[in-house]
Amino acid sequence: MGVENVEEADNSSSVSDSIEGRLSNFKITSSSCYSISDVTIFKYCLGGLIDKALLLKEVATSAAEQELFRLANEVSLYSGCSHHRRQIVIAKRLIEEGTKIWNSISQNNRLIQWEKVIFEIEEQFMRITCSSTRSLTEQDFELLRRIAGCREHMGQENFEKMWRWLYPVIFTLASDPINTTWNSTSPKWIEGFITKEEAELSLQGPRGLQEPGTFVLRFPTSRSWPHPDAGSLIVTYVGSDYTVHHRLLSLDYIYSCEERGVNLKSLEQMLLAEPELSRLGRIVRQSQ
Known part of the structure; x- marks a missing residue:
């Protein structure tokens, strides 16, 4: 499992023009069983996040899961970024589950009470992640x-904004190795639903930063579907230079082993094998 530097300002830009050259030589060879065209792949690779979301919503309504898998693989190939794959693969379920939940809680009302949303989200979270011991807390909600940008009442736009962030997180937590780590609460290995600022503050001691190697795990609050890093884990840690660093965990190895049925070390063991990480930090939230 690798780590890579990450900045959380959303600087998504068009993919390199080299993609166009590679796509110009790409032809669909089996259109009878694959209805997504090379033009669709081209648009997805070069589009911004809004373009990607609109395109996936359109494709997911009619494409089969197998077609989305093939689209995901080809976009990863021609964009040179494997992280796009997961966002495409989950598109159909994200849209269908989100629509079902909104219709269930809204009952055709334009606005619904936030308290009503909490119960439904909690139920769906526990169901999809198959989490047996750890539910969402008041601070998580x-x-x-x-993230939704609402107060006492929520509209569909607010719900979709929240769901585009939450569903990739749920998808990550549904993976067995990560789910096991999520359910570990003593100690709590994945803080999860905290901001970058809260993570940085947690690494402060009474006399400055804590020891080098102290870290916390969280989900980036600025990354929502279909951003390639949506649902990823960020490790925020104190470096040997006594400054705070933020690294994106590459979970591709875990997913690959899981798909192939290969036994692997726990996420905790893999984290502590990283030379820059040695001690799990702790979030102490202020009471409201």
């Missing part, structure tokens, strides 16, 4: 409300 407060973060979700801030």
Whole structure:
């Protein structure tokens, strides 16, 4: 499992023009069983996040899961970024589950009470992640409300904004190795639903930063579907230079082993094998 530097300002830009050259030589060879065209692949590779979301919504309504898998593989190939794959693969389920949940809680009302949303989200979270011991806390829901941009009442736009962030997180937590780590609460290995600022503050001691190697795990609040890093884990840690660093965990190895049925070390063991990580930090939230 590798780590890579990450900045959380959303600087998504068009993919390199070299993609166009590679796509110009690409031809669909089996159109009878693959209805997504090379033009669709081209548009996805070069589009911004809004373009990607609109395109996936359109494709997911009619494409079969197998077609989305093939689209995901080809976009990863021609964009040179394997992280796009997961966002495409989950598109159909994200849209269908989100629509079902909104219709269930809204009952055709334009606005619904936030308290009503909490119960439904909690139920769906526990169901999809198959989490047996760890549910969402009041602080977790407060973060979700801030992501949604609502207060006492929520509209469909707010719900979709929240769901585009939450569903990739749920998808990550549904993976067996990561789910096991999520359910570990003593100690709590994945803080999860915290902001970058909260993570940085947690690494402060009474006399400055804590020891080098101290770290916390969280989900980046600025990354929502279909951003390639949506649902990823970020490790925030104190470096040997006594400054705070933020690294994106590459979970591709875990997913690959899981798909192939290969036994692997726990996420905790893999984290502590990283030379820059040695001690799990702890979030102490202020009471409201």
